[in-house]
Amino acid sequence: MTFASLGLAPEVLKAVVEQGYETPTAIQAEAIPVILEGKDVLGAAQTGTGKTAAFTLPILTRIIRHANHSASPARHPIRALILTPTRELADQVYANVATYSKGSGLRSHVVYGGVDIKAQIPALREGIEVLVATPGRLLDHIQQKSINLSQVEILVLDEADRMLDMGFILDIQNIFNLCTNRKQTLLFSATFAPEILKLSKQFMHEPVKIEVARKNSANESVKQELHPVETARKRALLAHLIRVHQMTQVIVFCRTKIGTDQVARDLKRAGFSCEAIHGDRDQRSRTEALTKFKAGEIQVLVATDVAARGLDVTDLPFVVNYELPTTPEDYVHRIGRTGRAGATGVAISLVAPEEGKSYEGIKKLLNREMPLIPVHGFSPGTIQVIDERERPPRAERRHHTDPTTDKGVKEYKQLERMPSRAQREASEVPAFPSNLPKLPKRPPQIAALFQPPQRNKS
Numbered sequence: 054m055t056f057a058s059l060g061l062a063p064e065v066l067k068a069v070v071e072q073g074y075e076t077p078t079a080i081q082a083e084a085i086p087v088i089l090e091g092k093d094v095l096g097a098a099q100t101g102t103g104k105t106a107a108f109t110l111p112i113l114t115r116i117i118r119h120a121n122h123s124a125s126p127a128r129h130p131i132r133a134l135i136l137t138p139t140r141e142l143a144d145q146v147y148a149n150v151a152t153y154s155k156g157s158g159l160r161s162h163v164v165y166g167g168v169d170i171k172a173q174i175p176a177l178r179e180g181i182e183v184l185v186a187t188p189g190r191l192l193d194h195i196q197q198k199s200i201n202l203s204q205v206e207i208l209v210l211d212e213a214d215r216m217l218d219m220g221f222i223l224d225i226q227n228i229f230n231l232c233t234n235r236k237q238t239l240l241f242s243a244t245f246a247p248e249i250l251k252l253s254k255q256f257m258h259e260p261v262k263i264e265v266a267r268k269n270s271a272n273e274s275v276k277q278e279l280h281p282v283e284t285a286r287k288r289a290l291l292a293h294l295i296r297v298h299q300m301t302q303v304i305v306f307c308r309t310k311i312g313t314d315q316v317a318r319d320l321k322r323a324g325f326s327c328e329a330i331h332g333d334r335d336q337r338s339r340t341e342a343l344t345k346f347k348a349g350e351i352q353v354l355v356a357t358d359v360a361a362r363g364l365d366v367t368d369l370p371f372v373v374n375y376e377l378p379t380t381p382e383d384y385v386h387r388i389g390r391t392g393r394a395g396a397t398g399v400a401i402s403l404v405a406p407e408e409g410k411s412y413e414g415i416k417k418l419l420n421r422e423m424p425l426i427p428v429h430g431f432s433p434g435t436i437q438v439i440d441e442r443e444r445p446p447r448a449e450r451r452h453h454t455d456p457t458t459d460k461g462v463k464e465y466k467q468l469e470r471m472p473s474r475a476q477r478e479a480s481e482v483p484a485f486p487s488n489l490p491k492l493p494k495r496p497p498q499i500a501a502l503f504q505p506p507q508r509n510k511s
C-alpha cells in the first residue's frame with residue numbers, strides 16, 4: 054500500500070513525501086481510510102507506530118476540502134481539537150500538525166498550562182483551524198472566552214487512558230459537551246480499559262475499532278533486561294551501566310519527583326551531562342531540557358512518568374527504569390520511548406527487593422517470563438565494590454560505630470577493607486552482557502534472588 058492510494062489531499066501527501074515516509078504504517082493503513090469517511094474511531098496502537106500521522110493526515114485532508122480562504126479570523130474557527138494528557142505530548146503533536154499542514158494554508162496552534170495564559174491569546178485571536186491542547190488550560194481559555202468550541206467538527210483524544218489516569222474525566226466530559234457541532238470523534242488509547250469503553254459508549258457513534266497491537270503488549274523491537282539490585286546500590290549500578298553500554302542518550306525513569314532530582318544530581322556529580330524533568334519544574338525548564346536532550350546536547354534525561362507517554366525521541370537507544378512504575382501499563386509506555394518507528398532499543402530495569410509487587414504485575418500484564426539477571430559485582434547480597442563513588446562519605450562511616458545493632462555497619466566495615474584498585478580491576482567483569490551468569494532453566498522467584506548467601510555452619 055502507498056500513501057498515494059489512501060485518498061489524502063495533495064498538500065498533505067506532499068508533506069508526507071517531504072518527511073521521507075515511504076509506506077503507511079499498520080495503524081495508518083487501517084485508520085486513514087476510515088477517518089476520511091467521517092467515521093468515529095476507537096484506536097489502540099503501540100507507541101511509536103505512527104499513530105499521530107494516522108489521525109492528523111486524514112483530519113487535515115477533511116478540513117482542507119472545506120477550507121475557507123478568507124483572511125478574517127472569524128472565518129477560521131477551531132474545526133479540529135486534539136486533546137493530549139501532557140504538555141510535552143501536546144508540543145510534539147502540534148509539531149506534527151505544523152509539519153503535515155505546511156503547504157495547506159491551515160492555521161494551527163497549541164495551548165497548555167505552566168506558561169502565561171495571556172501570551173497564548175494573540176495567536177488564538179488570529180483564528181485557527183486545528184488546536185492541540187491539554188484539558189485544564191483549554192478550559193481556562195474557555196472560561197476567559199479566548200476559545201470557543203462551538204464550531205469543532207472533529208475531536209481527538211490522544212492517550213485517552215492516560216488522561217483518565219490523570220483525573221481528567223470531568224474536564225473531558227465538559228469538553229465533549231462544549232463541542233456542540235461535533236461530527237466525528239477519534240479516541241486513541243494504549244488499552245481498551247473498561248473506563249475507555251464506557252467513555253466511547255457515552256460520546257461516540259458506532260466507532261470502528263482499530264487495534265494494530267495486542268492489548269497491553271510491549272513493543273517487540275525493544276530488548277528488555279532486568280537486573281536485581283538492592284536500592285542502595287542502584288545509583289552505582291546505573292552509572293556502571295551507562296558506562297559499559299556506552300549509552301550516548303538515555304531516559305532514566307524514577308517514581309517520584311524528589312527521586313528524579315536526586316538521581317540527576319548524583320549523575321551530574323559522577324560526570325554525566327544530565328537534566329531532570331517532572332511536574333514540579335516550570336514548563337520553560339521542562340521544554341528546554343527536552344529540547345537539549347532531543348538535540349543530543351545532554352546524555353541523560355531523568356524523568357517521572359510525565360515523559361513516559363508519547364514522547365518521540367528519534368532513535369533513542371536506551372531507557373532505564375531506575376525504579377519500576379507502580380502501574381504495570383506505565384512500564385509499557387516507558388519502554389516504548391525506545392524502539393520507535395521500527396528501530397531497535399534496549400530497556401533496562403533495576404529491580405529492588407521491595408519492588409516485587411510491581412515486577413509481578415508487569416510480568417502478569419505482559420504474560421511472559423522476565424528473568425532477573427544479576428550484573429556481576431552488583432548481585433543482591435554481595436558487597437563487591439565496583440565504583441569508588443559507592444563508598445559512603447567518611448563522616449557517615451565514622452557515625453556508625455556499633456556493628457552489632459546497625460545492619461549497614463557490617464557493610465561499611467567491609468568497605469573499609471576494600472581491596473586495592475588493581476585487585477578490584479582484576480576481579481571486575483565490565484563487559485556487559487557477554488559475561489552474565491548462565492540463566493537458570495526456571496527463573497527463580499524474585500524473593501529467592503534477594504536471599505543473602507547461605508553461610509556454612511560447620
Ligand code: AMP
Pocket residue numbers: 073074075076077078081100101102103104105106363365393394
Ligand atoms: P508516533 O507513534 O506518532 O509518535 O510516531 C513515531 C515516529 O514515526 C515519528 O517520529 C514519526 O515521524 C514516524 N513516522 C510516522 N509515520 C511514519 C511512516 N509511515 N514511515 C516512517 N516513519 C513514520
